[in-house]
Amino acid sequence: GQNIDQPTEMTATEGAIVQINCTYQTSGFNGLFWYQQHAGEAPTFLSYNVLDGLEEKGRFSSFLSRSKGYSYLLLKELQMKDSASYLCAPLSGAGSYQLTFGKGTKLSVIP
Amino acid sequence: EAQVTQNPRYLITVTGKKLTVTCSQNMNHEYMSWYRQDPGLGLRQIYYSMNVEVTDKGDVPEGYKVSRKEKRNFPLILESPSPNQTSLYFCASSSDSRGPYNEQFFGPGTRLTVL
Numbered sequence: 001g002q003n004i005d006q007p008t009e010m011t012a013t014e015g016a017i018v019q020i021n022c023t024y025q026t027s028g029f030n031g032l033f034w035y036q037q038h039a040g041e042a043p044t045f046l047s048y049n050v051l052d053g054l055e056e057k058g059r060f061s062s063f064l065s066r067s068k069g070y071s072y073l074l075l076k077e078l079q080m081k082d083s084a085s086y087l088c089a090p091l092s093g094a095g096s097y098q099l100t101f102g103k104g105t106k107l108s109v110i111p
Numbered sequence: 112e113a114q115v116t117q118n119p120r121y122l123i124t125v126t127g128k129k130l131t132v133t134c135s136q137n138m139n140h141e142y143m144s145w146y147r148q149d150p151g152l153g154l155r156q157i158y159y160s161m162n163v164e165v166t167d168k169g170d171v172p173e174g175y176k177v178s179r180k181e182k183r184n185f186p187l188i189l190e191s192p193s194p195n196q197t198s199l200y201f202c203a204s205s206s207d208s209r210g211p212y213n214e215q216f217f218g219p220g221t222r223l224t225v226l
Contacts, residue, residue, distance in 0.1 A: 042217035099211040103153035
């Protein structure tokens with residue numbers, strides 16, 4: 001199965017930039033999702049990367065390196081509402097696809 | 112409004128008493144899935160369905176059953192619940208029948224406690 005590694009917790013200051021890293025196993029890799037989950041709520045989709053490189057979407061950007069089994073989520077101009085868990089989820093398989101979620105990185109934004 | 116609904120949102124029950132958690136989506140999605148979320152373990156997939164009458168096991172299917180008789184509904188059945196099934200459960204759907212290839216839309220969650 002997938003072995004996904006992302007930091008358990010991070011703290012950053014309002015207005016700053018934070019990078020959340022994720023490493024995963026490359027076998028059968030198809031793409032990688034990032035989801036945001038506020039405490040007690042459902043996960044919501046942030047991004048999906050298939051190709052190498054950086055994809056920007058407003059204050060959030062996601063980077064993928066397929067050969068290195070590495071991705072990161074970049075959050076700019078942090079706001080208090082960005083305090084949440086961020087889940088890295090690689091998609092793998094052929095024909096029958098398996099999505100495995102990492103344990104998540106809990107980000108706390110402080111004033 | 113496009114959404115995934117789950118019922119009940121909260122449930123406290125006792126060991127061995129059969130229960131069903133309903134899940135419904137109004138987006139005409141083909142792929143549906145059930146996850147459980149436990150502290151320190153993250154989201155783990157229980158069962159998924161690629162289409163009507165097509166279901167398959169995820170990572171942690173033991174103690175659970177599902178059915179997909181209609182496209183919009185995907186109930187989760189616990190025939191004989193045990194305390195280790197105390198968890199937060201999420202239903203999700205996606206428009207891609209190949210699996211979770213697209214963004215998944217999650218329901219609000221069902222917090223289940225088994226005493």
